[in-house]
Amino acid sequence: MPLPSKAFQHWLKGIAPDVTIADVCRIAGLKRTTLAQQMVRGKVAEGKVVSISRAFNVNPLVALSSFETYADLAGPIAPPTDAELLSQVATLDLLQAVIQRSGQEPAAPFELAEPPHTTSVKNWVESIDDGELRLRVTEATGIAPQNFSAHLTANRMPPELVIATSRAAGVGPTAGLVASGLITEREAGWPPHSRRAALDRLSDSDLALLAGDRLEALGKALRRHEHDQERTDRIWENLG
Amino acid sequence: MTDVLAWATLIVCLAITLARLPGAIRGHNRSLFFIFALITLAILLSIDAPYMAIDRVLGGFNVTNLVLRFVLYATFFAVGVKSTKAFGSQSGERAVRGPVGLTVLGVIAALTVWCFAVSDTQGSTTGLRELPEGTSLEFYAALGRLYPAYVAVCLIPGIWRTVRGSGPGLLRLAAALLMGGLSLLVLSQVFPLIPPSLLWLQPLINYSAALLIALGLAGIGVSKAVARRGRNRYEGLAGSTRMKKKK
Numbered sequence: 001m002p003l004p005s006k007a008f009q010h011w012l013k014g015i016a017p018d019v020t021i022a023d024v025c026r027i028a029g030l031k032r033t034t035l036a037q038q039m040v041r042g043k044v045a046e047g048k049v050v051s052i053s054r055a056f057n058v059n060p061l062v063a064l065s066s067f068e069t070y071a072d073l074a075g076p077i078a079p080p081t082d083a084e085l086l087s088q089v090a091t092l093d094l095l096q097a098v099i100q101r102s103g104q105e106p107a108a109p110f111e112l113a114e115p116p117h118t119t120s121v122k123n124w125v126e127s128i129d130d131g132e133l134r135l136r137v138t139e140a141t142g143i144a145p146q147n148f149s150a151h152l153t154a155n156r157m158p159p160e161l162v163i164a165t166s167r168a169a170g171v172g173p174t175a176g177l178v179a180s181g182l183i184t185e186r187e188a189g190w191p192p193h194s195r196r197a198a199l200d201r202l203s204d205s206d207l208a209l210l211a212g213d214r215l216e217a218l219g220k221a222l223r224r225h226e227h228d229q230e231r232t233d234r235i236w237e238n239l240g
Numbered sequence: 241m242t243d244v245l246a247w248a249t250l251i252v253c254l255a256i257t258l259a260r261l262p263g264a265i266r267g268h269n270r271s272l273f274f275i276f277a278l279i280t281l282a283i284l285l286s287i288d289a290p291y292m293a294i295d296r297v298l299g300g301f302n303v304t305n306l307v308l309r310f311v312l313y314a315t316f317f318a319v320g321v322k323s324t325k326a327f328g329s330q331s332g333e334r335a336v337r338g339p340v341g342l343t344v345l346g347v348i349a350a351l352t353v354w355c356f357a358v359s360d361t362q363g364s365t366t367g368l369r370e371l372p373e374g375t376s377l378e379f380y381a382a383l384g385r386l387y388p389a390y391v392a393v394c395l396i397p398g399i400w401r402t403v404r405g406s407g408p409g410l411l412r413l414a415a416a417l418l419m420g421g422l423s424l425l426v427l428s429q430v431f432p433l434i435p436p437s438l439l440w441l442q443p444l445i446n447y448s449a450a451l452l453i454a455l456g457l458a459g460i461g462v463s464k465a466v467a468r469r470g471r472n473r474y475e476g477l478a479g480s481t482r483m484k485k486k487k
Contacts, residue, residue, distance in 0.1 A: 092481050118483055222480055231328060232407045235415075238326035239272060239457060240464035 002043035003067050009039070011049070011066050015056050028055035046070075046159045050182055060183045061174075069160060078172030080190065085198035087127035088179055090117035091214040097199055098211050112195055116181045119217070122152040124179035128169035136168040137161075156180060242443045246287050249451045253280040256458045271322060272457070278315040279454055282308060286446075288366045295364040302361040305368055309352050309384050317345060319453070320391040323418075326460075329398030336394050348387045355380035378432070385428050392422035410463035418456025424449035 016024055025032040028051045038044045046064060053063035065074035089097075090113045100110070117123075125133070138145050141164045151157045157165070162176035174188035185195070202210065257276040264273035284290050285308040295304040320336035335341050359376045361368070371377060399422070402415045424445050431442055475482075 090481070113483075116483065118480060218477075218480060222476065225476075225480070228406050231402070231405065232411060234328055235326040235402065235407075235411065235460060236464040236467075238269075238322050239460040240269065 002038070002045050003049065003069070005039040005042045005044055007067055008044040008049070011063065012052070014066070015053065015058050015063070024052060024055075028052045046182060060187050061177075061189070064159075070163065072163065072167075073173065077174060077189070080175040080188075080194070081128070081171060082198040082201060083127040084124060084171060084175035085190075085195045086202070086210065087123040088115040088117070088120060088175065088185070089195055089199055090115075091119070091211075091218055094199075094207070094211040094214055098207060101204060101207065112199070115178050115185060115195075116155070119155060119214075119221075120179040120181070121155045121157050121176075123214075124175055125152055125165065127175075128166070128171050130169070133165070133169050137165050140164055140168055242440060242447070243288075245444065245447045245451075246283070249447045249454070250280065250283045250287060252451060253283055253454050256454055259458075260461075271318060272461075275315060275318050275322065275457070276454065278311055278318070279450060282311045282315060283447075283450060285311065286367065291366040292364050300362070300364050302364060302368060302371070304364075305361075306353070306356050310349070312384065313345065313349060313352075313387050316388045316391040319457075320394060323395050324398060327395070327398035327402055327415075329395070332394040332398050336391060341394075344390055345387065348383050348390075352380060352383045355383065382432070385425075385431065388425045389429050392425040395419075396422055396426075408463055408467055410466055411460060414456050414459025414463055416456075417452050417459055421449045421452030421454075421456060424452065 012021075012024065019027070021035065022032055024030075025035055028048075030048060030051055035044070035048055038048065049063050049067075050060040053060045061073050061077075064070040065072075093110070093112050096110055134145060134148060137143065137148060141161065143161065148161075151161065157176065157180040159177060159180065159182055162180055162182075163173050166173040166176050174183075174190065177183050178185050178188050178190075186192075199207075253276060257273065257280050260269075260273045260276060264270045285294065285304060291304055295302060298304055298307075317336070320341070321333070324330075324333035324336055355376045359371070359374060359380065361371060363370070365371060368377060368381070396419060399415050399419045403412050403419060405412070428442075428445055428449070434441055
C-alpha cells in the first residue's frame with residue numbers, strides 16, 4: 001500500500017520545510033505531474049519518498065520509518081542472514097568466485113556487481129523460504145499465490161509485500177528492500193563488503209552447489225525463453 | 241450503419257492488401273498477400289453496388305453469390321493452413337488440410353453447388369435476400385457459414401495459447417483480434433435462431449468478423465516489424481544476466 005498523501009506532506013515539511021513541491025521534484029529528479037497525481041489520489045509510491053530522501057541526504061530507511069506502515073524500520077533491524085546476502089550476489093559473480101577459488105584465471109579479485117541483479121527477488125525469497133513461506137505470506141496478506149509468483153518472475157516486489165514476506169520468514173526487511181531495488185545495500189546499513197564476506201565464508205562445496213543451482217535456474221529460464229522465441233518466430237514466419 | 245461498416249471493412253482490407261503488395265512482389269509471404277486479396281474480394285462481393293454490377297455481367301441469376309461462397313472457402317482454407325502452421329497446432333493442421341479437412345471442404349463445396357443449382361435464383365439480389373425463401377436456399381446459407389466456422393474451431397485453441405502466452409504484447413493483441421473474429425464466425429452458426437427483429441445483427445457480426453480477422457492477421461505482421469526495429473529483442477545469455485536499466 002503506497003503512502004497516504006497527508007502523511008507524505010507532513011514528512012516532506014519535516015525534511016524540506018521551505019521548499020515548494022516543484023523544487024522538490026526538480027532536486028530529486030522526479031516528474032512533477034506524476035507526484036502531483038499520486039498526491040491527489042492519496043497514494044504516494046515508496047520509491048518517491050526514497051528518491052526525495054536521497055536528494056535531501058536523509059537515509060531512505062529512516063524516511064520510510066516515519067510512515068505508519070513502515071514504523072518497524074525505525075527500531076533495531078535484524079541484519080541480513082548469510083543466505084540472504086548470498087542471494088544478492090549475481091550469478092555471474094558466483095561463477096567467477098568458483099573460477100577464482102579454483103586458482104584459474106582470472107585470479108584477480110573482482111568487484112561484486114551491485115544488487116539488484118536479474119533474479120534478485122526470486123533468489124531472496126528462496127533464500128528465506130522454509131517450504132511454507134509462500135503459504136504464510138498468502139495467509140498474512142491475502143495476496144493470491146499466483147500474484148506472488150508473478151512478482152518473483154518479474155523480479156519486483158512492492159515494499160509492503162517485502163515487509164510482510166520478511167516478517168513471515170522471521171528475518172530483517174533490508175535484504176528484500178535491496179533485492180527489490182528500493183534501496184542500496186549501503187542505505188540498508190549493511191557493513192561494506194558484507195556480501196563478499198558471506199561469499200568468502202562459503203565452503204568450496206557450498207559455493208559449487210549454490211553456483212550450480214543458479215546455473216540450472218538460468219538454464220531453465222533460457223530454455224523457456226528460447227521456446228517462446230521459437231513459437232513467436234514460427235508465427236511471424238507464416239503470418240508476418 | 242451496416243453500410244458504413246461494410247465499406248470501412250472493404251477499405252481496411254484493400255489498404256492492407258496494397259500495403260503488402262510491394263513485399264509480395266519481392267517474394268515475401270505471397271500466400272498471405274493472396275489471403276488478403278481474397279478477403280478484399282469477398283467483402284467487395286458482399287456489398288450491394290459492386291455485387292449488382294458484377295452479377296449483371298454474369299447473367300443476373302446470382303452466380304456471383306456462388307463465386308463469393310467459393311472465395312470464402314478458399315480464403316478460410318488458406319487462413320487455416322497458414323494459421324495452424326503458424327500457431328504450431330498439429331491437430332488443427334490435420335483437421336484443416338488432412339484427409340478429414342479436405343473431405344469436409346469437398347462435401348461442403350459440392351453441396352453448396354448442388355443447393356445453388358436446385359434453387360430458383362433468378363434476379364440479382366445481394367446476399368440472396370430477396371429470393372423466395374426455400375429449404376435449399378436456407379441450407380445453402382448454412383453451408384456458407386459452416387466451413388468458416390469449422391476452420392475457426394480448428395484454429396481457436398492454438399491461437400488462444402499464444403494470446404495467453406508470454407510473447408510480445410502486440411503479437412498477443414493481434415492474436416486476440418484474430419481469435420475474436422474467428423469466434424464471431426462460430427457464433428454465426430446461431431443465425432437461424434435470431435428473431436427477425438434482430439436481423440441487423442447478422443451483417444454486423446459478419447463484417448466485424450472480417451474486420452477483426454484482417455486486423456489480426458495484419459497486426460501479426462506489424463508486431464514482427466515493431467520487434468525487428470525495437471530493442472526488446474531476445475538476447476539469450478547476454479540479456480538474462482544483465483540488469484535492465486530502469487525506465
